[in-house]
Amino acid sequence: MHKDVDPADDEFDVGGLLGADSRLSVAARLRLFHRVLEETSAPIGILDPHLRHVYVNPALARIDGRPAHEQVGRDLAEAFPGLEVPRDVLRAVLADGIAREATVTGVSTVAGAPQTRWWHAAYHRLDDENGVFGVVAILMETTASRRTQLALDQAHRRLALLDRAALEIGTTLDTDTTCRELVDLLVPVLADVVGVELLEPADPDQEIGRPRPAPDTVRLRRAAWTSIPRLRYLSTLLGGPGEHIDYQPGADVARVVRTGCTVVDNRPSDEALRATAPDASRVAVYRAAGMHSAMMVPLIARGETIGTLSLIRAGDSAPFTQDDVEMARDLAYRAATCVDNARRYSREHSVALALQRALLARPKAPHPDIELATRYLPAGRSVEVGGDWFDAIALPHGRTLLAVGDVMGHGVQAAVDMSHYRALLRVLAAGGLSPEEILTRADRMGEEAGLERVATCLLVLKDPHAGVSTYANAGHLPPLLVAADGATRLLDLPTGPPLGTGCGGYTAQVRPDAPGSVLVLYTDGLVERRDEDIDVSLERLAALRIEPGAPLESLVDTILDRLVVPPVEDDVAVMAARQVGGGGGTAATSGGGASVGGGGGKPPAGTGPLRSPA
CATH class of the missing domain: 3.30.450.40 (GAF domain)
Incomplete structure (x- = not known):
């Protein structure tokens, strides 16, 4: 029958249970120790000073799957070949008696497929006044937590x-x-x-x-x-x-x-x-x-x-x-x-680049007394193709309409819309309209046609016989004028909204053409930089010093070499025009002075009608 034990009972000596005064016999105490070692789930082993096993408890034997008695007398490598035991730690404990802890790892095949396992081990020296008997190793398996940590690390x-x-x-x-x-x-x-x-x-x-x-x-x-x-x-x-x-x-x-x-x-x-x-x-x-x-x-x-x-x-x-x-x-x-x-x-x-080049091609031939040079540089492969274009249309009475434009956006649709705007301008120019009227109708027709993108556009109607040019601007950057002495400046023109908005409101400005000067039309890819204001970019263009008498192709190349830094971030379209041969410059000088910078839509006296042929 079970009997409750009162720790206060004089017959039950708790403090001396395992001590020298215990009433338990030595054999009873050994049996108690042995029971603890045999039944614990913690692997425990005792090694002699030569690191051979003198005792292996069942929990330690189960790591390798062999009976404990087969492992007694063997060293670490023979007893547990799958384990990587820190021998240096064991030798240090034997040498100085200081308890140490270490991690033991190895591959176990007991549960079927080989698997890596981990244990946290504590090592203590066994000694008394007679000398060192060996080392006791107590292990606690940490495989589950280690795998969790490895999974988190992974x-x-x-x-x-x-x-x-x-x-x-x-x-x-x-x-x-x-x-x-x-x-x-x-x-x-x-x-x-x-x-x-x-x-x-x-x-x-x-x-x-x-x-x-x-x-x-x-x-x-x-x-x-x-x-x-x-x-x-x-x-x-x-x-x-x-x-x-x-x-x-x-x-x-x-x-x-x-x-x-x-x-x-x-x-x-x-x-x-x-x-x-x-x-x-x-x-x-x-x-x-x-x-x-x-x-x-x-x-x-x-x-x-x-x-x-x-x-x-x-x-x-x-x-x-x-x-x-x-x-x-x-x-x-x-x-x-x-x-x-x-x-x-x-x-x-x-596809967009091929379409752009096919649609852009070269502008129509101007009249013989207008010399042209053009360049088109597509953006680098990391940037989508845009909708830049230029054109030259020969009109009656020796006049030539120059056009440069840029459709907002990039890609195939921008190239397609560019072709629509370019075709509109050609048709309207053939009808004898003045530049500002061409823009007005193109703006309205583009909006009515539902073109997806708006476009900036600059038109210049050059009349060599009258010695004047008429400008109309739909949101485009100002042209560069290179004078005969090499001085450069940007022309200040009245600017209306881009084409395709349906807003209208375009104004023409007539300016005399100075002999030997060169007019440069361009798109924003020539001057714009991502990290600077557009006014700074335009000032750089206006500060160029160019030889106006040089071949026009060389002049355009000079401008590109000085302003375009590869890789090209946006499409670049440039067109330079220069009058060659004789012309009626006297009419321009006498009749064009009042309209220079005035913004009116009427040509100076002596230039003839702009709307329709005589």
């Missing part, structure tokens, strides 16, 4: 890498630059060698001189490739950026393209490698470089496989884990969207 690492990817990938709209940003991010963080290869639509022009791929092979263009320094020589052996690689039907990359699934090969045999490499001849190169593991991830954007991301590890790098696969997939997903955006932009940029 999640933080993945998030940090994804954050870097968001900042460092897709900084431009150039396809190859985007691919280079991806490979630079991943080496050496995730692999020793990384490459990006893209599928490209068949282009007969680009395939000229290149052998056709063999049947069932997959051809990709290597857009980017990088590696750790000691493996950089491989790009000359395996193909660098810009080269086309043909993959045999069984190659891993070909499988990724066909299935859209990730493929991982950790330490494949030579036979397997010959079957999955681009071609069997590369296996020797792989082995010589110490490349042992590979992962191929599809680049999928908007449901379409557009290429592959290949990651390779070599030398002492560990094989790829599932965490590595998940991280590579996340990065490939983000990068694929950036690459696809760049590819789509490149296609639209090419």
